[in-house]
Amino acid sequence: MNSNSYFPNYFSIEDIFVTQEKVECKINTKLLQMGFLDPGAESDDLNPGKVINLPLWYIKELKVNNPYFAVDVPMIYKSVHKAVCEAETTHIELGKLHPFFYEYGRYLMPYDRNHIVGKIVFETMRQRVRHLLDISKNTNVDGCPERRLDSIENKLYEMGVRTNASYINWLQMKSRHICISEMVQEHSKKRRRALLSDEESSPQGPSKRIST
Structure with a gap:
């Protein structure tokens, strides 16, 4: 994984x-x-x-x-509900409320008879994702994540900081090359495998390969 x-x-x-x-x-x-x-x-x-x-x-x-x-339903989700309605979730210290706020809520969603936890989890992330983007652009790689972030937000923050640093280094020509993402690499491998499979199944035998 x-x-x-x-x-x-x-x-x-x-x-x-x-x-x-x-x-x-x-x-x-x-x-x-x-x-x-x-x-x-x-x-x-x-x-x-x-x-x-x-x-x-x-x-x-x-x-x-x-x-x-x-x-x-735990009180932490009831206490966040007011902030979600008022679009002020960026001021909440989720890390102090619960270090795994989103995952904990995801597990509790099926048992929430009022169907509030799912909405709270979704709206909280939707309102805070822009804030995560902003702070990741204004912090260097060695900076410590803010304490008000939960576990998932910390990972997104750290990834944002590294990505932003790599982008800045590329703009300043400090990087020798741009690394290909895993998604692009996997797509290229699938394409090569499909081409090889087509060549082997062709009655004319292997033909000239198409460059990728």
């Missing part, structure tokens, strides 16, 4: 950190012999209405409309 990608996967340390987060859940039905899930439980059973904290990795394995637990 591309090391620059932030999409979660089985081997992603960031994804492991996110799924270890605890989420408040309200008990919907009496659960026998499950009192150990609540450190302050006075009985061996969990009664309806009781609120306990469960790790996200366990919750995401349950059905959204499971009869046992009702997931409560």
Whole structure:
């Protein structure tokens, strides 16, 4: 997998950190012999209405409309909602609210009965992406990312700083050559493979190759 990608996967340390987060859940039905899930439980059973904290990795394995637990949306998304509506999310210190704000919200979206978390996550990124572009253009490569960025924003910021530095070096003729992007390289390889395949399947045999 591309090391620059932030999409979660089985081997992603960031994804492991996110799924270890605890989420408040309200008990919907009496659960026998499950009192150990609540450190302050006075009985061996969990009664309806009781609120306990469960790790996200366990919750995401349950059905959204499971009869046992009702997931409560964390307060951090409720507190950001006002800023999203007023288009003032650039002032929010997402890194302090939650270091994995976007990924945490992505996992919680299916359990949000009011369908607010998805809108908050989308609008927050939409409003802040321009700010990320601006600060990445005004910081050198050795500069430290701002503390108000979450994990994904930090990666985008660092990539923006490196890209901007490479562009400036190219304009100032400090770079000997421009590196071909991975996407272009992969496209070129696919094109060569297609040409070779056409030549081998042609009844006239290999023909003169087209230069790429």
